[in-house]
Amino acid sequence: MKESYVSEMRAFNRFYTALVGVLNRKFLNGRLSLPETRVLHAIHVQEGITAGEIVPLLHIDKSYLSKIIIRFEKEKLVTKKVSASDARSYQLRLTAAGRKEFEVCDRMSSDFVRQMLVQLREEECEELVGCMRRVTEILGRVRV
Amino acid sequence: MKESYVSEMRAFNRFYTALVGVLNRKFLNGRLSLPETRVLHAIHVQEGITAGEIVPLLHIDKSYLSKIIIRFEKEKLVTKKVSASDARSYQLRLTAAGRKEFEVCDRMSSDFVRQMLVQLREEECEELVGCMRRVTEILGRVRV
DNA sequence: AAAATTAGTAGACATATTCCACTAATTTTT
């Protein structure tokens, strides 16, 4: 393994971190913080998920997560239903308002990405996402 | 431009953000926070840089940056020298201790990346960094 | 020379995040 690969990957990490940082900064005009958005996303993707399941998924502190969820509950974005199988945990679901909030975030996020992609030619887009897929495939198999 | 490109790029963003997040979490065993590390890096790369130059580079609040630099100065990691051309600003340089601290961070960061890459075959590494280079080239030209 | 701008700092403040101890529910051990 060539040592230059290491510095190339690190350069890419810097580049991409900065890029995503810019997107996130634009994004945070809404009322939700980044971790809040991710939690909302997790509940949207898997209705009935518990806090305990979100923790490893998002690598988020359980106490911090608890506070976020309590906030969501107060704002009536999610509901908690005591789990039938384990009364210590709650099943989380989006309310209609929560789903709406999610959709707003989702659309905004798509819009930012689209604004970048429309600046490229069709073949460039094609090649870009091809490369991204390949990076995901290759790195998806390594243990971090 | 196909709409699927948007969702594919967003999927990649989620994937890569999570990956870098894991690397950063491992990384933060040292005494420096993430923004501190970036500031140290910026001074290392460009000896004599001023706070005002770091602000747009790192998209960091000038007051926040000022506090970081003052902390670095107290810990004797950087020195401030009044700029010859403008006495309001300071030229920043790493001390020997600062350089050492930087090198520790730098090596740690390289080690984590290397640990991932050694799990891949030579051709996979080659393809991976090739894709990363291409992503950087293509996205480097778009306005975010 | 006066007015406006700029670099960096200080302090108050808000928010984000971590840490630890706690409660209640559950599982394991004896």
Add this chain to the structure above:
DNA sequence: AAAAATTAGTGGAATATGTCTACTAATTTT
């Protein structure tokens, strides 16, 4: 079945992170 150990989620303190405003001193513009 009772006791002990573990687990899910919560509360509160402590810390980190980041923002905002106002300030000082230096510089530039008028």
